[in-house]
Amino acid sequence: MAAVHDAAARCIESQDFEGAQALLQDVVSAGAAPMPIWRLLAVALRAQGKAEEGRDILAMLARQVPGDLSNRFDLAETLLLLGDFERGWQEYRYRYSLAHTRSIERKVQRPRWDGQPIPGQTLLIHDEQGYGDTFQFMRMARWARARSQARVIFEVNPETLTIARRMWGDEDLVARGTLPVTFDRHCELMSLPMAMGLTLADLPGDVAYLSADPERVAYWRARLADVPKPWVAIVWAGRPEHVNDRNRSVTLAQLAPLGASGATFLAIQKGPAAAQAGTPPAGMTMVSLSDGIRDFEDTAAILHLADLLVSVDSSPVHLAGAMGRPVWVMLPFVPDWRWLLDRDDSPWYPGMRLFRQPARSQWTPVIERMASELTTFVAQWRRNVE
Secondary structure, three states: OHHHHHHHHHHHHOOOHHHHHHHHHHHHHOOOOOHHHHHHHHHHHHHOOOHHHHHHHHHHHHHHOOOOHHHHHHHHHHHHHOOOHHHHHHHHHHHHHOOOOHHHOOOOOOOEOOOOOOOOOEEEEEOOOOHHHHHHHHHHHHHHHHHHOOEEEEEEOHHHHHHHHHHHOOOOEEEOOOOOOOOOEEEEHHHHHHHHOOOHHHOOOOOOOOOOOHHHHHHHHHHOOOOOOOEEEEEOOOOOOOOOHHHHOOOHHHHHHHHHHOOEEEEOOOOHHHHHHHOOOOOOEEEEOHHHOOOHHHHHHHHHHOOEEEEEOOHHHHHHHHOOOOEEEEEOOOOOHHHOOOOOEOOOOOOEEEEEOOOOOOOHHHHHHHHHHHHHHHHHHHHHHO
């Protein structure tokens, strides 16, 4: 068993998921198999887009070994990917019991809010994960304020504080890491879906609940005054340290076909990949804004002015979506759970289009389709301004 497990693990590491499945299927079909074999089989199935088969295995393991919280978390993400919000949010609460998430858990000596009205009490809602998560779920903080009938204090990371203020107001908004406030109950931002029983039918709710700072918009409008339109903001890589980055990111060179559209591309890429904008592909008109972007307020202002954002799965996608701006997102064959499966739109953001890989690692069809659509988009834009 150990030899099969190790061989299958090597297959998964090299992304030979079909090979891993074949090895593991032989073992499980012969009778009882240890839990690690089943876990690897679920990984191999999901990576091939067989999410329902993977879900069934993870659900079986959750029944057999309910204390394996890592499995419960994998089950949560698979359920959410399949759109089963009712069960998915319940399982998602196990995320803080894992080694890689324990460090970000807020140790709170107060009960977690259960979604019921608590008039006269104070509720602390605190963000917890990445910037994209914060932008995506900020809308639910306002929903919770209405439902709880409580005084709600919203605690966010300092990098998104000023953006949150325009949505929330000046009162009862604090930056994470400041002096603690007194409260009766608390809820993590991404536990609000569980507390409030969020379903797909509840989405999108508030549209354009975030906005750009008018002063930053004026600054970037003046800076871009001589740049030919239409403007397409572009991001081609996520954070390199992200666990799934090799599946979700591309190089700027791969996006060369987009240049034939005639758009001007505003590079808002951050991190090591931003250097690629210095040598854009031939035929692609590009203005690199990355060095001038000081914070998310600059990003928001540029997105406010841009006619479109084209991006891989990244935090600007959620910021633009939350602002109600047009967004085209390039997604890997098996995406993050929030993008669901088999649809080219997003229930979270009405102005968003999803361009999915037809098979694992196949970006070329995605880029070719996007290039064709972008040519049409630019032609339509020009007709509208004539």
